[in-house]
Amino acid sequence: MTHTARRIGRSLALVLPVVLVLSGTLAVTMVPWADNSSQILTASAEDVSVPKKPAAPQDLLRDKLLGELQQGEQPGAVLTHLQQEVNGRPSLAEHCVSIARALGRAAVEAYGPTKAQSYARPVCDTSYATGVASMG
Known part of the structure; x- marks a missing residue:
């Protein structure tokens, strides 16, 4: 007991x-x-203060590239930056499609569907064009 x-x-x-x-x-x-x-x-x-979870590398890259578009960078240059990042960090390759689609959608918002489509190129297959088409 x-x-x-x-x-x-x-x-x-x-x-x-x-x-x-x-x-x-x-x-x-x-x-x-x-x-x-x-x-x-x-x-x-x-x-209660909880340490903030660090953002994933693909989220940081997507936000950086979308920021470039919002600051007036041409979509073609931003797509080149995406390709360079994926080439330099192969672990980002699996996220390339979703990032390129997000860039396509953002380009439509900034430039309209016709002009945004003119920047399409085979970065991450045709994901950028798919993002443009989904908005247009």
């Missing part, structure tokens, strides 16, 4: 502080001494 009591005691010793901290932290929703015009202090589980 004392062995069971010790086990329960150890479990409570580990769990109880965590429960008390979380319940105390999550219970605070508004401080009564703050007037309505001042900032209200709140606490919730969503406010």
Whole structure:
């Protein structure tokens, strides 16, 4: 019987502080001494700082290339940059199709379907043209 009591005691010793901290932290929703015009202090589980997961290389590349298009870079030059990146980092090859399609869609938004199609070339097969066609 004392062995069971010790086990329960150890479990409570580990769990109880965590429960008390979380319940105390999550219970605070508004401080009564703050007037309505001042900032209200709140606490919730969503406010806990969690390290941000680093973006995947293909997401970084897609965002970079879409940014180039948005800054006025010609789609042909952006497609060349995509091909260079894929050639330099073969691990990106499996994502080339989705990136090229995204570039095609963005080019249609920037240049219209006819002009965007004029930049099509065989980067990642015909994925850029597919992206253009899906928007046009």
